[in-house]
Amino acid sequence: MLGLSAATLAGYLAAIVVLMLTPGPDMMFVLANATRYGPRAGAVAALGVAAGEAVHVAAVVAGLATVIAASPVLFTAIRWAGAAYLIVLGLRALRGTGRPGAPADRPDGGAGRAFRRGLLTNLLNPKMILFSVAFLPQFVRPEAGPVAAQLVLLGALFVAVQLTVDLALGVGAGRFAGRWGDSRWSRRVDRLCAVAFVALGVRLAAG
Numbered sequence: 001m002l003g004l005s006a007a008t009l010a011g012y013l014a015a016i017v018v019l020m021l022t023p024g025p026d027m028m029f030v031l032a033n034a035t036r037y038g039p040r041a042g043a044v045a046a047l048g049v050a051a052g053e054a055v056h057v058a059a060v061v062a063g064l065a066t067v068i069a070a071s072p073v074l075f076t077a078i079r080w081a082g083a084a085y086l087i088v089l090g091l092r093a094l095r096g097t098g099r100p101g102a103p104a105d106r107p108d109g110g111a112g113r114a115f116r117r118g119l120l121t122n123l124l125n126p127k128m129i130l131f132s133v134a135f136l137p138q139f140v141r142p143e144a145g146p147v148a149a150q151l152v153l154l155g156a157l158f159v160a161v162q163l164t165v166d167l168a169l170g171v172g173a174g175r176f177a178g179r180w181g182d183s184r185w186s187r188r189v190d191r192l193c194a195v196a197f198v199a200l201g202v203r204l205a206a207g
Contacts, residue, residue, distance in 0.1 A: 012139045012154065025086060029117065030170045042173060046167045051118075055123060061152055
């Protein structure tokens with residue numbers, strides 16, 4: 001593939017898998033949607049998160065992410081916006097943990113808004129911008145072909161692995177909650193995810 005060695009690609013894929021299995025805002029968002037609204041909502045949330053990461057990859061290829069990372073004012077604005085968004089999601093979830101969850105196939109259920117929220121959760125995380133800028137180029141080999149083409153390939157693999165992991169998590173957690181979870185268990189998961197969102201938002205705001 002574009003002259004990249006098998007060892008380089010294997011190391012890259014292994015690194016991605018480890019990163020994707022590390023809990024973060026994206027994983028918690030997918031989990032929260034899946035346990036509250038079912039596997040469909042979890043899958044849609046995973047698609048939204050993957051779409052956000054695809055935007056980050058496109059920005060890296062276009063050189064925009066480097067500009068954003070180099071601008072303290074712009075980076076700080078994105079960091080605060082992302083932190084506020086996570087905290088708001090967490091507070092809303094805490095406020096709604098005492099009410100029954102709406103079915104995923106209804107307009108007021110999780111699936112209808114899961115994609116948009118998943119997209120925003122990823123886009124408003126400035127650490128993903130820095131990560132994309134710092135991580136993807138580490139596996140680029142100038143002698144292996146056009147740099148832009150390599151970045152597109154590496155970025156596509158990154159999004160594919162992320163989508164696979166998040167889809168498995170979302171569908172699996174949604175099915176488990178539907179078959180084995182009771183209302184008390186669901187409320188506990190809701191509270192845990194809500195607190196995690198608030199904590200992640202505070203941590204992001206603190207830098």
